[in-house]
Amino acid sequence: SKKSQKMSQQQQQQPNAEESVFNRRFVAIGDVVLLKQRHGNTKTVRVTSADGTVQTVGGLLKFSDLIGRRYGSRLVTKRGFVRLLPLVPExxxxxxxxxxxxxxxxxxxxxxxxxxxxxxxxxxxxxxxxxxxxxxxxxxxxxxxxxxxxxxxxxxxxxxxxxxxxxxxxxxxxxxxxxxxxxxxxxxxxxxxxxxxxxxxxxxxxxxxxxxxxxxxxxxxxxxxxxxxxxxxxxxxxxxxxxxxxxxxxxRRYSLQPRSLPSADLGPEDDGNDAASAPAPEDDKEAPGKSTASVSKEASSLPLRVAATEPAYEQxxxxxxxxxxxxxxxxx
Ligand SMILES: C[S@@+](CC[C@H](N)C(=O)[O-])C[C@H]1O[C@@H](n2cnc3c(N)ncnc32)[C@H](O)[C@@H]1O
Known part of the structure; x- marks a missing residue:
């Protein structure tokens, strides 16, 4: 109902005494809000009253538009948007x-x-x-x-x-x-x-x-x-x-990238076992192209898909x- 909507809006405008300063969910009067603007530029603003305003790269913002909004949300400005971030030490x-x-x-x-x-x-x-x-x-x-x-x-x-x-x-x-x-x-x-x-x-x-x-x-x-x-x-x-x-x-940062690695051509398969490398008796032979050697050669010619990690270039x-x-x- 409209009445309960208004009540919850009023609650959001007042900081909740139980919430830690670093753990606010909604912007309230008295909060210090970090406005993340274009190019990672961050502007800090203290929301002193509902009537105040703040100038951002994308245009003027009214405090009344910030109050009651959820932290983390995006607020559209005249020329872009800002992200509302809470004051946390990091x-x-x-x-x-x-x-x-x-x-x-x-x-x-x-x-x-x-x-x-x-x-x-x-x-x-x-x-x-x-x-x-x-x-x-x-x-x-x-x-x-x-x-x-x-x-x-x-x-x-x-x-x-x-x-x-x-x-x-x-x-x-x-x-x-x-x-x-x-x-x-x-x-x-x-x-x-x-x-x-x-x-x-x-x-x-x-x-x-x-x-x-x-x-x-x-x-x-x-x-x-x-x-x-x-x-x-x-x-x-x-x-x-x-x-x-x-x-x-x-x-030290690592970048995690999908990579295709060509398989090495190791030549005809030879496991060094004389009995195995000796020609198979006639009735043991499978159809041409189905021999163990040719199957493994086929598989080894496929590129290998791996998730590779590599250190970032900076020292x-x-x-x-x-x-x-x-x-x-x-x-x-
Ligand atoms: C590198 S800063 C500390 C930065 C701080 N850890 C931070 O994260 O913002 C060093 C500070 O030590 C203060 N300082 C240096 N000698 C001091 C002393 N004998 N007693 C008290 N403070 C001192 C300086 O004035 C300076 O503000």
Whole structure:
């Protein structure tokens, strides 16, 4: 009926409190929507009210046309269309305004797994940078966990905190302005994990025993192997860490193509068995063209259809050196 249609439309306009920020099904007022335009270009827009508008490559869009639409759907514009995508960390990493280098999904997936992160975990992070990884961390620890992230660049820290609030993530991720190499992480955090993506991670190590719970996981990302070596040395010197491992994440693409392979002509069949290769007695012989040799020759002349994999042409490379370790607990 018209009444129930109107009710469901109204429900779709209000964000469902039970839905995770990263798991919205319909666009609602207050959402940050990623508009995928032509040529893979993505525009980010916050739907502030029903009256607003947004300019896209294909023309002006009214917010009222976005509200209530299902994420993933296509919206026709004057000169083309846009695809409505939700704010999820992997898509956000492609759309965000870069203030620094950021971490990308091949590394972030590995880090989240290695740090044993899950809902309810307390995580310390530095530096925040463009907060790309902070979004990933927040999604992993919600709804009961928390991320405390630090950056010594005041403007960057303020921008990250503003962005986290705009994305309705402030309950799960808080960014503070702090130099963690000079001041360390706040003592007494009793965190389940710490992750470092900054130039001198080794300088933070002496502060870690006071802010991690026994069994907590340590992780760091460094672009140069010398940084990873210095951090590993600091962890050993601290004597409170075990299971120290270094890793690199290589991503290598394969293309899967159907191929026809010509069969090799191996000449007349000869299995080396003298008895078999000897002429068959007259009454054993089959009709001409039906001999075993001629049948197998016929089959072998057919091209072979296979699904072939081949590595992509670009040189596979890694993005950085990862270090992981487990914290024993503070000294007795
Ligand atoms: C490469 S960025 C981190 C990027 C982040 N992982 C992301 O995915 O967006 C490194 C950040 O560390 C910050 N930084 C460097 N030294 C720091 C320190 N001693 N304390 C806190 N932050 C620091 C820098 O300001 C910079 O923003």
């Amino acid at each position: 898509l956000w990493a492609r759309a965000l305004p870069h203030r620094t280098q950021i971490l990308y999904p091949p590394d972030t997936c590995l880090i989240v797994a290695q740090l044993d992160l899950r809902p309810g975990r307390i995580v310390l992070e530095a530096g925040t940078g463009s907060a790309a990884f902070t979004h990933c961390l927040a999604r992993t620890v919600m709804p009961t966990g928390r991320v405390l992230t630090f950056d010594f660049h005041a403007e960057r820290a303020a921008t990250a905190q503003r962005e986290l609030t705009e994305h309705s993530l402030q309950r799960w991720a808080v960014c503070e302005h702090r130099d963690v190499c000079q001041l360390g992480f706040p003592a007494g955090s009793n965190a389940d994990a710490v992750f470092l993506d900054l130039p001198q991670p080794w300088l933070t190590v002496p502060s870690l025993p006071a802010c991690l719970r026994p069994g907590a996981r340590f992780g760091s990302f460094s672009p140069c192997v010398q940084q990873a070596e210095r951090t590993a040395a600091a962890l050993r010197e601290c004597r409170r860490f075990t299971d120290l491992i270094g890793m690199e994440c290589h991503q 596979p490379c890694h993005s950085g050196f990862l270090l992981f370790a487990t914290f024993y607990g503070p000294a007795e």
